[in-house]
Amino acid sequence: MPWIAALRHTGRAALRFERALGDPYRAARGALAVALVLFPVLAIGGPRPATSAAMGAFIAGTATFQRSFRPRPSLALAAGLGLGVSTFLGYLAVSVPGLFPVLLAVWAFGAGLAWSLGPSAGVVATNTLTVMLVVVQLPVSVPTAVAHALLCALGGGVQALVITLWPVKTWGAQRDALADAYASLADYARRLRYDPHAFIDPAPLMTARHAAALTPWQRRRRPPELGGLRGLAERIRPTLAAIADPEIGAAAEGPERDRARELLAGAAQVLDALARAIRTGEPASWSATAPAALTAPLQPVLHGPALRAAHRLTTLLGRAFGALDRDADSTLETPVPGPGGSLLRPGLARMVPVAVRTARHQLRARSPVLHHAVRLSGVVTAAYVLARLTGLHHSYWAAMTAAMVIRPDFVQTYSRGIARVAGTVVGVLLATGVVELFDPADRVACALAVLCIFGAYLTLRTGYAVMTTCISAYVVFLLGLEPGAPLETARERILMTLLGGAVALLGYALFPTWETARLPERTAEWIAAVGRYAAAVLVGYGDPAGREPGAVRGALLDTREARAEFLQARELAAAEPVRHGAHSPQLSRRQLGRAREALGLLSRVTLLMEAHLPDRQGEPVPGALAFGRLLADATAAAGAGVLTGTAADFTAVREAQRAFEESLGDAPGPAGQLAVVRSGSRLLVQALGELERALRPSAGGAAEVPAAGLPVEEAHADRGGQVEAGDQRAHRDGQ
Structure with a gap:
């Protein structure tokens, strides 16, 4: 897709408005928690502490709206703790000349690595970065930094308490x-x-x-009814x-x-x-x-x-x-x-070493998460330094905008960039107009800020531009507690938003992470995973008593994960301004589509055979064990051939299947089971033939149309990067 077309596509996606609103009860609960922190702190400590407490409560509340299956109170507490640490370190660094940009770069790098834990963790970590940028602009002494950090953490604690006392749709x-x-x-x-x-x-x-x-x-x-x-x-x-x-x-x-x-x-x-x-x-x-x-x-x-x-x-x-x-x-x-037992999810305390190991695993040259971390760190620091050179008081809005815009993939980055600029301009102008015309008192400004928070929580599903409008208005009302000229402040914030958005979009263009380049790798992984799944099922027929517990299930989960990653990469690559053949000359888009159909057929046939697997006391099917292992080796070689440009060759598998089918005529065992294995092995080879034709380099993407009656898998949209990775990731158990 050319750059102009790609930008037009992402721009339309950014400004698209969805009619569906979020849960009003959850939105009201989150706004109430912010109010319970904001008004008492304002009455006791004044505007500056109130700003820190409200920022902490708002971001902690935002964390509870992420797509996650963890307990909501724990999400709020974790976000509050992270906000407190970032705020405290920011206050310490800003008092030392030249140290804050270094801390900003390091913290942004860590926030980028947090995406290895999933989108929810990545979003929360990025939000701690933006709060650091906003709060530390309110000058205080170093001893008072601890108090501001505790106030940010207090906001998360109040959110967790309100969620516990006011449950909405428990489980x-x-x-x-x-x-x-x-x-x-x-x-x-x-x-x-x-x-x-x-x-x-x-x-x-x-x-x-x-x-x-x-x-x-x-x-x-x-609840007991959810088990099993x-x-x-x-x-x-x-x-x-x-x-x-x-x-x-x-x-x-x-x-x-x-x-x-x-x-x-x-x-x-x-x-x-x-x-x-x-x-x-x-x-x-x-x-x-x-x-x-x-x-x-x-x-x-x-x-x-x-x-x-x-x-x-x-x-x-x-x-x-x-x-x-x-x-x-x-x-x-x-x-x-x-079935008894349950899948285990580590608690927050046990997640710390898991997070460290996961982030450390991403410290390799080809890791997309590492690329995002480096890009986020460089973009945020560059936006901060460039904005400081302008001498404007609200220069921190540039770095904040850059942090909120930049995402691991092209589509989200450019759509969020356009939506962020549009939403910020509208929100700042509207809120500034209210402040300029009515000059609201501190309590009224706080009430308007809480109302904007409710709107932001409620419009999470309507589109990023609408939500950004509410957030920008909220920040204007909150920071408006400090004296200043509203019109001049609005002008500076809009200019800094444009600067930060431009730096973020330019940074991604100069240091991109193209999913198009990863399509061959994702294809190879899916081919090998489907082969292992089919082999595991055949081994279950060949050695029912000796098969490993959970082997078939584990192979199926690997297949689903590989399939989900392929579909996500293919969907993102379709919107990228990169010529497909530039990074994967051995496979065209048409060939990828044909390979997907063949792998879908291969998965479906294996699923049918899995439905008739014998129990451990069943009669073994002679030759199934050897045939399964040969199939696994052949598909692994075909996957490697995708990366090297070598044609897939399943001749040995076809010959082995013919010999295997002939041997089943004299094999002992239930006739129905033998019929399943005979028909299944024949269909497996038929699917491999389709895959062989799809991967043939000389085909140039014009592979033969499958025989009549063969299924073609329907395309469907992926999760759009909203998974909690794990939790989202995945949004990740495919076919």
């Missing part, structure tokens, strides 16, 4: 994530009725897994696909297909009911036709793999209902307790 984020996962399964079941090769959007299951990771405090207080349901959702998913697939499940036409459609329709109704019950906490209820479709006799209409998958589906749905309502009798099956 709401976890409930919504789990409910979305079940709703996506219901939609998947409905689509499978008419499209047996339909794909499921993995994002809800990815988010649900991150939501299921609990701190020790959360594990002691989690996510694991059941993961097991329901392959059974739905196994019933619908015409190769391994129900026949393509006839009574068996009609019965499978009835079964999927009933499952969709039950899954929708479970999603509603999880989201609201109310008892599950559904149409009378749903249990009838699920409990009607399965034999003799269904048989073989389809019958086994149907039995598993009804059992799993019964378990899900029993886990949700432990005091009720399931109308489907006798409730069976869900």
